[in-house]
Amino acid sequence: MPLRLGYKASAEQFGPRELADFGVLAEQAGFDSVFVSDHLQPWRHDGGHAPAALPWLGALGSRTERIVLGTSVLTPTFRYHPAVIAQAFATLGVLFPGRVVLGVGSGESLNEVPLGLQWPDGKERFARLKEAVTLIKALWAGERVTFEGTYYSTDKATIYDRPETPVPIYIGASGPAATRLAGRVADGFITTSGKQDSLYRDTLLPALAEGAEKAGRTLDDLDLLIEMKVSFDHDHERAMQDTRHWAALALTPEQKSGVEDPIEMQRLSDELPVEQAASRWIVSTDPDEHVQRVQHYIDLGFRHLVFHAPGPDQARFLELYGEEVLPRLRALGS
Template identity: 80%
Template sequence: MGIRLGYKASAEQFGPNDLIRFSVTAEEQGFDSVFISDHLQPWRHDGGHAPAALPWLGAVGARTERLLLGTSVLTPTFRYHPAVIAQAFATLGLLYPERVILGVGSGESLNEVALGLEWPDGKERFARLKEAVTLIKKLWTEDRVTFDGTFYSTDKATIYDKPTQPVPLYIGASGPAATRLAGRVADGFITTSGKAPELYSETLLPALAEGAGKIGRTLSDLDLLIEMKVSFDPDADRALADTANWAALALSPEQKSGVEDPIEMQRLADELPVEKAASRWIVSTDPDEHVEKIRRYLDLGFTHLVFHAPGEDQERFLRLYGEHVLPRLRAL
């Protein structure tokens, strides 16, 4: 499997029409894929956005020709019944053959509690994800599916319009249990950059290999996708300042735990200095420095790099990265 270089359409930061325009530019600049998160609420209330991923994927597919399109990630366990997701992505797979990927995860309370849903512990969230993935795959490959699970059920359900080959399913995870599940049942694995190096080398990738090994696969049988947090601009001050909008990513798990209101999340993020906000990002004016730091993830075995830029001028980023960084990465 060759290396893919993608673009993260920041649904928390931009509206749907802007994101389509950016995706068209990404295709023109040589990016291979576009991935979007599916949020009900963004990290920030002021200036935040949360377009629905499902209709947006259909719209951007119609405006592009070759980009792989996917979610990183969507939660098929609370706001959606898994069968609804199975139907939606079967339709997208028919509309855009071999161009659609379903990326799923166990979710965040920020997106679910606002609808009156009670947020369960990690054990239940994992069990729901595992069951949802099982049901989705059954609906993609079988007819008249009667499913009696702990959380979801169907009675002689059929997805009537589905592609010949099921849509690839990726699982996003930051812990070993869900990562082992990805290795065992998924076509790809999704995680994010900027965390402690040993998390990838000592926890996530070994867990992924363990899961894959249980069904006779290796890591080379999976697409290893990582969202790369990068801020690149010839103006060093601008590259640093752009990261402030995404300071919530630098909050510790303890700081974010139980925060279900974008206004409160924004308040916590705005208390961080810009240097702390930038800690999750590769911030540099030098394309060779970007390539050097990105290469560490390639050396770990990641095969699909999806670049997330924090600034407001996304088309500027896409042109600069397309001109100065992507060719260097492809030349490695």
């Protein structure tokens, strides 16, 4: 599979209009895809944003011509009934044929608990995700679908407007069970950079291969997407300070477990030194050194790299990356 290079539109950091402008600039800069998360609540209260992904994808699609649009990731199990997601992404697929990806995951309590929804344990969240994907696929494949699941049901439901080119489903995961599910039933797999190599090499990729084998497939049949956390700038201090807005990503699972309030998440994040805030990011000022560090993930087996830049000046990042990094990566891929 050829190397694909994408841009992560930071919906938790920017409002819908400027975020759409960045998506347009990403296409102009030579990126292949734009992926956006679907948050109800951002990681920070001050300066935080949370535009809805579904209308935003439609708006960006209407302003671009070739770039692939997707979610990384959306949770089709609590705020949404899976049938609503099936209808929405079928519509997007009709509007922008061959350019839409539905990326799904088991969710964050930050987005569901504020609506009064009960946040179950990981076992139930996984079961809901698996059932939701099954129902979405059934609705895309058939008419008058009656579905009786543990968590969701439909009674003679039909999605009337479906694209001729099927919308691929990617599953985002950081543990072996959901990763095996991705290998078994999804078209692609989504994970994030900045963790121990052993997680990718010894846990996630073997689990993905195991799931694919059960479906009579190999990893070559899947799009292996990794969200690359990069802070690239000619000024090293600026590149370091840019990571502060996303310091929540450097919190340990224990530190952020059960935190559903953006104000509390912000407080915990602001207590971290900048060195810890930057620990999840490839911070670099030299394009050759930067590409060398990115190549490590290509060597692990990832072929679709979606770059998430933490700074407030996204236009600057897109211009720098388009001029100095993307050409080097494309030469590497070829």
